[in-house]
Amino acid sequence: MTTKTMHQETAPRRGSRLAAAGRVDTKKLAAMAMLVALAYVVTAMTRLPLVGAAPYLKYDPKDVVLVIGGFLYGPMAAAGMSIVTCLIEMFTVSESGFIGFVMNVLASWAFVCPAAFLYQKRRTIRGAVAGLTCGVVLMTATMLLWNFLITPLYQDLTREAVTEMLIPIFLPFNALKAGLNMALAILLYQPINNALRRAHLLPALPDGQTRRKINLGNLLFGAVLLGVCILLVEVALGNL
Numbered sequence: 001m002t003t004k005t006m007h008q009e010t011a012p013r014r015g016s017r018l019a020a021a022g023r024v025d026t027k028k029l030a031a032m033a034m035l036v037a038l039a040y041v042v043t044a045m046t047r048l049p050l051v052g053a054a055p056y057l058k059y060d061p062k063d064v065v066l067v068i069g070g071f072l073y074g075p076m077a078a079a080g081m082s083i084v085t086c087l088i089e090m091f092t093v094s095e096s097g098f099i100g101f102v103m104n105v106l107a108s109w110a111f112v113c114p115a116a117f118l119y120q121k122r123r124t125i126r127g128a129v130a131g132l133t134c135g136v137v138l139m140t141a142t143m144l145l146w147n148f149l150i151t152p153l154y155q156d157l158t159r160e161a162v163t164e165m166l167i168p169i170f171l172p173f174n175a176l177k178a179g180l181n182m183a184l185a186i187l188l189y190q191p192i193n194n195a196l197r198r199a200h201l202l203p204a205l206p207d208g209q210t211r212r213k214i215n216l217g218n219l220l221f222g223a224v225l226l227g228v229c230i231l232l233v234e235v236a237l238g239n240l
Contacts (some may be wrong), residue, residue, distance in 0.1 A: 022138040031201035032069060033083055039065040044093050046240060052175045052238040054169045059177050062089075063111050064184040067135065068192050069177045070116025072202065078116045082108035099154040106146050110139040111178055115185075125218055136178040138237065143174040172236055187221035190214045 037047025041060040047058040062085055082105055109162040118131035147170045180223045194211040196202040204210055234240045 006011055016173075019074050027201050028073060029194050032073065032077060034063075034196075034201070035065055036081050036088075036192055037070040039081070043085070043089055047093075048238065050084045050233050051169055051173045052235045054165070054173065056107075057169070057173045059180065061181065061184055063108050063181045064188060065192075066108055067112040067115050067132070067185050068189050071119050071189060072193070073195070074111040074114040074120055078112040079109055082112060096154055099150060103146060107139060107174075107177075110142045110213070111135040111181060114138050125215070128186070128189070129221075132182040136175070136182055139178045140171065140175045144170055153177075172232075176229060176233055176236065178180050179232075182224050183226035183229055186218055187226065189219070214225065 042065065043060040043062040047060050049055040050059045051057060052064070061221060066078055066081050066085065067236065069081050080093055086104040086108065089104065090098065093224050094100050094104075096103070111187040112135065115128075117132035117136035121127065122130070144166050148159075148162055148166060151157060153160075154157050157165075158176070191214060191219050193202065200210075205212060
């Protein structure tokens with residue numbers, strides 16, 4: 001075979017690979033856009049108080065969708081989706097302006113990026129639980145710092161008042177928020193994954209199937225964790 005013939009055969013193969021990569025990137029962007037849209041919708045529709053002493057602190061489940069996106073596409077994708085979602089939120093449903101946007105992004109990053117990073121290292125349910133647990137701890141801890149530094153800038157509160165609120169208000173709020181995110185992520189990851197596969201926005205499984213059976217053990221663990229978090233929320237709200 002001549003060199004010319006070899007080049008003629010190689011060129012189409014390279015073109016095919018580039019075309020395939022382009023299709024994959026397009027599907028990835030489409031899936032990420034769908035996840036951002038879903039994260040925004042649940043944010044706009046679900047804003048619930050978690051601590052009775054501070055009803056202005058609202059919970060929304062956008063980080064559940066964002067961390068699932070991070071499980072699928074990695075921590076950098078999760079960070080990007082967090083920015084876009086929080087930016088849309090700032091211009092639509094948020095009342096705290098740019099500083100609230102910064103706080104939202106920092107809170108989402110603290111939860112979704114460590115969880116996605118650890119899951120990418122170990123793509124098993126144990127890896128997911130380890131990543132989510134790390135996200136819960138980091139979000140709870142780092143938001144105490146950011147609440148101390150940033151909250152006085154956009155709330156009519158002194159630094160001393162915020163300091164007094166850190167343990168009785170901000171700590172339980174962020175811990176409950178992160179715990180709810182973890183429980184819901186465990187429950188919803190596989191259904192969302194299967195839905196994206198059926199929409200051909202994720203590759204089919206090695207056996208050609210577009211859905212994976214949902215593990216009942218994972219569902220049970222997620223349901224128990226969700227129940228515990230809801231019970232703690234009721235206590236924090238003074239309903240129990």
